Amino acid sequence: MKKAFSLAEILVTLTIIGVIASMTIPNLQTNAHKRELAAGCKKAFSTLSNAIALAEQANGPVRKWGLSDNSSAEDFEEYLLPYLNVIQVCKNQSCCFGEGKFYKADKSEYNEISDKGYGTPAVSFILADGTNASYDYAGDGSTNTKTFGVNAAKPIMVFAVDVNGTKNPNTLGQDVFFFVNTRDGLKPAGADAATGEINCGRGKDGSECAALVIKYGDLDYDKHLAEEAAAGGSEGDSDGGESSGEQDKDKGQSQGTK
Secondary structure, X not given: OOOOOOHHHHXXXXXXHHHHHHHHHHHHHHHHHHHHHHXXXXXXXXXXXXXXXXXXXXXXXHHHOOOOHHHHHHHHHHHXXXXXXXXXXXXXXXXXXXXXXXXXXXOOEOOOXXXXXXXXXXXXXXXXXXXXXXXXXXXXXXXXXXXXXXXXXXXXXXXXXXXXXOOOOOEEOOOEEEEEEEOOEEEEOOOOOOOOOOOOOOXXXXXXXXXXXXXXXXXXXXXXXXXXXXXXXXXXXXXXXXXXXXXXXXXXXXXXXX
């Protein structure tokens, strides 16, 4: 006759299952959330790239648009808004970036993005998928300076994107990413930065992580940077593309100066 499990044995088994579940489920949820944020970064990059491409088909190259820092709102509405699925536009007002509290990777406050957006004057907007973003004309640049790890050449458009809207963590390199459009097209922040110079990973503020997300599809920055360093360093070969000129590895970076 087959012996049945005792109540004590069943309780012990359920306890063990409960302990294992409590140890593994949070990690699974965290990893799933990170994958979702990485996917949001890649989607935002694709959405903005497509909008710029369509705008150029209709209006010619970006460099001929006559962009100006003083007319950011008008420029955005004329050239980009028709090609984005936007549900709300905020022009120099607090309505698209929530409370405007953003943080660096070390959890200290990052004040370059406010509740009005990035840059001055500020133009922010909400996409239909809930993504919060802002547009800014960052002024003149040259191939001797970088904007968010991207070789800068006039005209420079900077997009700050919070891929999960006003939800936490509102942190650079986690749900907040930057993209820069130059003569070479839209590039994710960090696209032209060498492995040892990219502002992403342990000890960095996280503002140049977008290139690594586009390249690897996840947020495991330290792992990928260690692999690249072991392989001899990055030559700016992310999917964001290389500059048509020789890479400048000057460590001084201009981040959307006004």
